[in-house]
Amino acid sequence: MAQSADHTLAASVATETGTLLVEIRERLFSSGAGTWEVRDTGDNEAHRLIVNRLSQARPGDAILSEEGHDDLARLTADRVWIVDPLDGTREFSEPGRTDWAVHIALVENGVPTAAAVALPAVGQTLCTEPEPQLPEPHNGRPRMVVSRSRPPAAAIIVAQALDAELMTLGSAGAKAMAVVLGMADIYAHSGGQFEWDNCAPVGVARAAGLHASRCDGSELAYNFADPWLPDLLICRPEYATDALEALRKVIEGEA
Structure with missing residues (x-):
């Protein structure tokens, strides 16, 4: 380790x-x-x-x-x-x-x-050391950070299910760190990234106590021959269950 x-x-x-x-x-x-x-x-x-x-x-x-x-x-x-x-x-x-x-x-x-x-x-x-201290939850609708251009499908699905407020930012790292810093609550992405796009952000997010997984809830794993990663979800732990349930329904064709 x-x-x-x-x-x-x-x-x-x-x-x-x-x-x-x-x-x-x-x-x-x-x-x-x-x-x-x-x-x-x-x-x-x-x-x-x-x-x-x-x-x-x-x-x-x-x-x-x-x-x-x-x-x-x-x-x-x-x-x-x-x-x-x-x-x-x-x-x-x-x-x-x-x-x-x-x-x-x-x-x-x-x-x-x-x-x-x-x-x-x-x-x-x-x-990851010293690990970030996650701010206290804010009052009001959950805030979801999305890309400046077209929000990915995963973000739209979760935003609709949780009545989330959308806020735009640029890079993947900036989005993930917005959740770590308490500026946002959820970052969901589909449509693909490479391992280098989210590996470090996921490490820091987990150290802060955030949920980080694939959109189906499975583990994010790294160092594969093909470094393509289809999707991810980073969010405050209190939103993880509802966000994953919304994504699961779509993945399984229930919605």
């Missing part, structure tokens, strides 16, 4: 990468760089920093990064770091937006055991 130093490493690498991305963003915006230059530079520089730091600190561990070559030797590794150097490149390339993130997670036996999600534009990193 992860050691205390692994939690510290995840948080420090996420924070350092976030600091680099803020600097890159400010520099390129001030120079008049185009959208694609901002996105590509952020992705590439963040990836290089993360791989260098993790390789130096844990030379025997495997790494799966959105921006790197996928070495399938990771499938037989005991410890695999699954990372998204820049989650939310679209938001990163839009001046003033803060809903983008950096994901760092250590996976052992398919489970994230140490994780950190940095929200660089607001100067915050949430991690």
Whole structure:
């Protein structure tokens, strides 16, 4: 299992990468760089920093990064770091937006055991040690965080069943951390993500005491040859039963 130093490493690498991305963003915006230059530079520089730091600190561990070559030797590794150097490149390339993130997670036996999600534009990193403290429930309708464009089917199903209020955010990490921070109560996604999109957020969410599973209630597992994950549900525990029941009815064709 992860050691205390692994939690510290995840948080420090996420924070350092976030600091680099803020600097890159400010520099390129001030120079008049185009959208694609901002996105590509952020992705590439963040990836290089993360791989260098993790390789130096844990030379025997495997790494799966959105921006790197996928070495399938990771499938037989005991410890695999699954990372998204820049989650939310679209938001990163839009001046003033803060809903983008950096994901760092250590996976052992398919489970994230140490994780950190940095929200660089607001100067915050949430991690598995010390674990986040989940705020008290708010009064009123549950708040569901969804994508800025078209909400996925899972979100619509749960929102209708629980009479949830919809609020929009950009990256997957920003959405999940909104639930951890008490800004939202539910994050449901269908239509697919990759392992690096939600591995670290799931690790941090679980450390905070949130429910995290597939939309059918089954476990989220990581480090497969195909890193595609069809769906997920992250929510406050008091909403898990009702949300899963609503999704189950649709999955089984009862609604």
